[in-house]
Amino acid sequence: MNRLFALTSLALFTALPISLPAAPVYPMTAKIVTEKLEAVELPRIRLSGKQDIQMDYYDALEIAKPSNESMLLKHRFLPNQEISLTIFNGSELQGGVSVESVARYLRRKSEEAARNKQFFEIITQPEGGEGPAKIRFLGAKPITIEYALTRDIDGKVVRCIILESWAQMDGQTYLLRIEAPEDRYQQFFGLSKSLAGSMYFVE
Structure with a gap:
């Protein structure tokens, strides 16, 4: 009975999506x-x-005041384009980082948007370790997703693309996030990818 309970509890835990701390x-x-x-x-x-x-x-980028991020950079002339890095203690992040937990996290975001009657479109599902990574940072090969939602920008409803890239190293979890209006996303992604690739830990 105890072994069955332990296996059931383990299955429930591994089925959890990523849950962000405050x-x-x-x-x-x-x-x-x-x-x-x-x-x-x-x-x-x-x-x-x-x-x-x-x-x-x-x-083109300037340091901005973060809200819940560890670091936030915004485009100097187009502030709706931003890249951020958020660092969590691994033990504070429910669900851990895996293809499965990131997929469930993405599905939960989609379901929440549907309940609130908000636009949300999944563009890229998380993938495993096979093939080249869409983006890299701090020497890690992260798990990356992309989705679209709408923002009110200067009184207009604008479709925006968001990339979230998750990596877990040495007991900490790193979330790299890129956001830009769809018509500028590819150009901003190229700049952000180069910046992310230059990140390294200082000894």
Whole structure:
């Protein structure tokens, strides 16, 4: 009986979608620093926290005040385009990070939108470790999804694309999120992919 109960409990736990805590466990401070490479000084973005992260800097992006993210960057002239990084303690993230938990998380978002009669369209389902990754960051091969919803931008209903990329490393969970109006998404995704690929942990 106890073994049956344990197996049933395990099945229920593994069936859970990702459930986000109220706030990131590790808020970070973002600032622009200078890195000297040979005779050239280049600007970089440094995220200071429990473990520092550094990445490339692009003039088109500026550091914004985060709400529930660890770091938020917005397009300097088109603020509806943004990229963020949120870091959670792995133990605070119910469901863990797997293809199954991310798929259930995505399905739950779709069901919630349907109940609220809001537009929501799944564009990319999470995939496993086979094939090339759509985006990489911090040396990880994350699990990535894309979906569309609508925003009110300057009094107009605009279809926006959101990418969420999940990775779990050393007991922490990292969520990289990109959002842009659909007509600008591919261009902004290219910029964001390059930025994400430049992220590394500072020793």
